[in-house]
Amino acid sequence: MKTMASQGSQTAVPFDSNWRPIMECAALEVFEMMAGVRLEIDTACTEEPHGEQTAMVGMAGALCGMTTLRCSRATATRFASLMLGGDAASNPSTARDAIGELCNMIAGNFKAKVTNLADHCMLSVPTVITGEDYSMSTGEPTVGVTLALKFDGEPIWVSLITHS
């Protein structure tokens, strides 16, 4: 059986700064197809990502790192309602599940658009952190891209963080 660790022997695909528009396209497509909303790209945003909900999907193989999606609890709940219809998202676990899946699909959609990544980079199942007071550190230097998006004026951040 293939494991994420066994993908490590693949030829590494280095981070490319030209991936920003690819990640933008991947993220916008996912929100549009699964939640039926067209998000705006907030090019003027200078804020650091914040919000009580952070979804993370690990990437291993030709590209190692993670994709994250961060937003407020209220925004996560709205996405869950949009994805499920009606008031289906009153349960907090449903909102967490929804942003975990959105993050998973963004990561998958992104790697499907990058040559040599689709077959050589595996994704973990999503993890969702609730709470704002945390910091993240990795054992290796990282390089990546962060997109600031807006939905009805509310900020959402999508980040690709790769081990350099």
Added chain:
Amino acid sequence: MKKLRVLIVDDSSVMRKIIERSLRQAGLDLSEVLEASNGAEGLAEVQKGPLDMILSDINMPVMDGLEFLKNLATLESAKGVPVIMITTEGSEARVVEALSAGAKGYLRKPFTAEQVKERVAPLLGGVL
């Protein structure tokens, strides 16, 4: 129109609901929708009665979709039941592996109801 009994296997309850809604939007008349959150639970559901179709995620904890497929092949109750694999991965290799293990089709997330219909309709023998 024949009423259908389907099994949806995905670790996300949100995705299970979205898949069910997409099947209904595609025009399927569902009499019963069984749900499982991983392959092991899916195998237990398969043994509870005849199914018309199974839709399964690939990347799941406990037992992933490819292991589920391989185990399904050993079950008498799953013989002839079409399986569609649903993947976020976009990996041709995993799709080929799934098709080789007996899947009849695949669907890549994110998807539209129309894409679900395109994949499902040919496997239901003119039900749609």
